[in-house]
Amino acid sequence: MALKTIDLTPCIGSMVETDVATLVSGAASAEICELVQSRGVLVIRGLDMDDETQLAFTRTLGPVLDEKSGEVYKVTYDPRESPQLYFYTPGNFFWHIDRTDSQMPPFISMLNARRLSDTGGDTSFANTYAAYEELPEADKALIEDLQVVHKVEASYRFVPNLSDEQIAAFRAHEPKVHPLVWRHRNGRKSLITSTSGIEVIGMAAAEAEALLQRMIDWATQPQFVYRHRWQLGDIVMWDNTGTMHKAEPYGEESGRLLHRTTVLGDEPFDPERTLAA
Numbered sequence: 001m002a003l004k005t006i007d008l009t010p011c012i013g014s015m016v017e018t019d020v021a022t023l024v025s026g027a028a029s030a031e032i033c034e035l036v037q038s039r040g041v042l043v044i045r046g047l048d049m050d051d052e053t054q055l056a057f058t059r060t061l062g063p064v065l066d067e068k069s070g071e072v073y074k075v076t077y078d079p080r081e082s083p084q085l086y087f088y089t090p091g092n093f094f095w096h097i098d099r100t101d102s103q104m105p106p107f108i109s110m111l112n113a114r115r116l117s118d119t120g121g122d123t124s125f126a127n128t129y130a131a132y133e134e135l136p137e138a139d140k141a142l143i144e145d146l147q148v149v150h151k152v153e154a155s156y157r158f159v160p161n162l163s164d165e166q167i168a169a170f171r172a173h174e175p176k177v178h179p180l181v182w183r184h185r186n187g188r189k190s191l192i193t194s195t196s197g198i199e200v201i202g203m204a205a206a207e208a209e210a211l212l213q214r215m216i217d218w219a220t221q222p223q224f225v226y227r228h229r230w231q232l233g234d235i236v237m238w239d240n241t242g243t244m245h246k247a248e249p250y251g252e253e254s255g256r257l258l259h260r261t262t263v264l265g266d267e268p269f270d271p272e273r274t275l276a277a
């Protein structure tokens with residue numbers, strides 16, 4: 001079947017027009033998996049899915065991540081809703097790839113807008129395949145074999161007023177090393193850029209930090225970015241292996257609440273190292 005889609009920008013993001021029955025039946029699942037990889041982000045508007053329906057749809061796309069809090073994860077910045085999430089949420093305000101603290105990141109993340117903020121709260125996505133492909137050849141040569149150290153605490157280095165408890169918890173995560181260039185099994189390459197990236201193996205600290213920031217700045221130029229302005233009930237899903245994302249800051253009192261489901265990944269950041277391990 002061919003789904004009806006409308007491109008939201010030339011490089012990233014498509015709106016998909018469909019209905020709940022089609023999504024939950026799985027009849028379109030192969031096409032959706034292909035589309036989310038080729039377009040980076042898919043938006044489905046106006047279906048108003050409850051948790052059960054969102055989960056049923058997510059399951060048609062692959063095995064679903066079961067977090068400590070269950071398969072539906074509430075994304076909020078309201079300490080009354082969840083002190084645990086309040087603790088981690090400000091890291092979402094900076095460009096990142098989810099779970100760079102693992103070797104095998106999630107494939108698809110899906111957000112369902114249940115309550116909106118009056119101010120802020122847009123979510124932006126950047127296409128890291130296109131950003132790599134458009135790099136000047138000299139930069140491609142420069143970064144080709146670089147290995148980057150990612151730390152959870154680095155993801156929060158621009159967040160003001162962290163508590164001692166937060167700092168200790170972030171430091172407790174073990175650093176991970178990932179290549180700067182992701183060699184995918186589809187034959188394409190993308191950038192593994194994220195605020196968590198803080199050191200480059202064999203490079204002086206200041207030079208490394210400047211290079212990593214330059215790569216993030218490059219990848220988040222307007223031509224590579226789609227910024228989503230939420231409407232209630234919006235479903236937004238993205239390929240976490242070919243995009244970065246961030247949320248525009250919103251207030252603790254804003255009430256913003258998104259329900260997230262996640263499809264497990266099966267493509268490691270570094271296939272060679274993961275297979276050798």
Ligand SMILES: [Fe+2]
Pocket residue numbers: 092096097098245
């Ligand atoms: Fe995220």
